[in-house]
Amino acid sequence: MFIETETTPNPATLKFLPGERVMTSGTRSFTSPEEAEVSPLAQALFSLGDVTEVLFGQEFVAVTIAPGAQWADAKPQVLAILLDHFVSQAPLFAAGSAAGIMVPDEDEDFGDDPADADIVDQIKDLIETRVRPAVANDGGDIIYKGFREGVVYLKMQGACSGCPSSTATLKHGIESLLKHYVPEVTEVRAA
Structure with a gap:
């Protein structure tokens, strides 16, 4: 499997395209490890320490790192987590959660x-x-x-x-x- 990476206008954020559908519709944003508890993938990304936001789109995962963190260090780790997730076809959200639905605050x-x-x-x-x-x-x-x-x-x-x-x-x-x-x-x- 190959995951394409794109830069974004925000230098702290990279967009990862796994070449398959991530969300069936809508988006879901996580801005803390606590919010990420409903998604094994988001949890794994936050466990890296420098991740401050994860956004699931229909065909991408956008990851934002903290000020001072370097993508040269974080990118290989993010790619490894994403590869493991998509190759294993693990669920995006924990069983029984309604986390796949974007709900406004x-x-x-x-x-x-x-x-x-x-x-x-x-x-x-x-x-x-x-x-x-x-x-x-x-x-x-x-x-x-x-x-x-x-x-x-x-x-x-x-x-x-x-x-x-x-x-x-x-x-x-x-x-x-x-x-x-x-x-x-x-x-x-x-x-």
Whole structure:
């Protein structure tokens, strides 16, 4: 088995492509060893010590390492764990867990005004069809968190969280797109 590796705009994150489906749909992000307990693969990656985030996409695994850590040291270890996992065809999640389903953080969900339902549907459709595929190409994901008084709140994950260009992506890329197609949008902010 061969696992392809791609750089991302975030120098702390590498994108690993095992050449087979990782998630059947959606994404799942882990930002701590405690969160990773539902996934043997994520647990193994966090056990390396320098891993700060793991993101499972449909066809990739994005791994972020801590500031000061070097990919020259971490990459062979990450590749070994990924190879062992995919060659053995081990499950991605522990039996009985609903961990494969991406669930937004309830404490960060802004809730939407029912009067804005049409606007929210337009925003979600644009994010799903135009933004998420582009962000996934860079080893990340973006999650809709809410719309309030013209402001769209989005959460960046994987290579996108902590990326030096994430603010520019939000402000100049995503905000411009949403403003163009949905005139009610006045601003995009990170949640």
